[in-house]
Amino acid sequence: MRGRISSTAMADSPRLRRPIATNRRAKHDYLFLEEFEAGIALLGTEVKSLRAGRASIQEAYALVKHDGVTLIGANIPEYPQAGPKMNHEPTRARRLLLHRKEIERLFKKVREKGVTLVPLELLFDGHLVKCRLALARGKKLHDKRSSEREKEAKRDMARAMGRRR
Incomplete structure (x- = not known):
């Protein structure tokens, strides 16, 4: 039994969370109202491709129906070592x-005008693949400009504070 980790020690250790793909454009285009984390039903070759760090969720969105939530437009490239029939x-x-209650709540929220469900990030949570989602409302042009102005002001203040030290 030397060299092995007991199951209780494994349960106490925090699970490693490692990002795979992020949707950096979403922060610019949307105002986030609420965030969720969901598991994803994947095939074996998809998981292997994700472990290689190959995925894109830039054009992806989530569709909410009564029976569940579906991620549409996420690009997980084929796994090159798998045969053509297995990919x-x-x-x-x-x-x-x-969970069923989360789906029902999301269904009600998404029916409101201008609210959508946007994927923010794909990540490994231990050995599981998770997707961070946000209920979001699209920003108008003036909102984008004001958030850009705020970001620029913070950057200028950080630069000024750095020079004084």
Whole structure:
């Protein structure tokens, strides 16, 4: 039994969370109202491709229906070592795993005008693949300009504070 870690020690250690793909454009285009984390139903070759760090969620969005939530437009490229019959379709719709009450709540929120469900990040949580989602409302042009102004002001203040030291 020397060299092994007991199951209780494994349960106490924090799980490693490692990002795979982020949607950096979402922060610029949307105002986030609420964030969620969901599991994803994936095929084996998709997980292997994700472990290699190959994925894109820039054009992705989530569709909420009564029976569940689906991630559409996420691009997980084919796994090159798998044969042509074993591989997956890169942009297929993937089912997101949420609790029934969360799905119902999201369904009600998304029916409001201008509210959508946007994927923010794909990440490994231990050995599981998770998707961070946000209920979001699209920013208007003047909102984008004001947030850009605020970001620039913070940057200028940080520079000024750095020079004084």
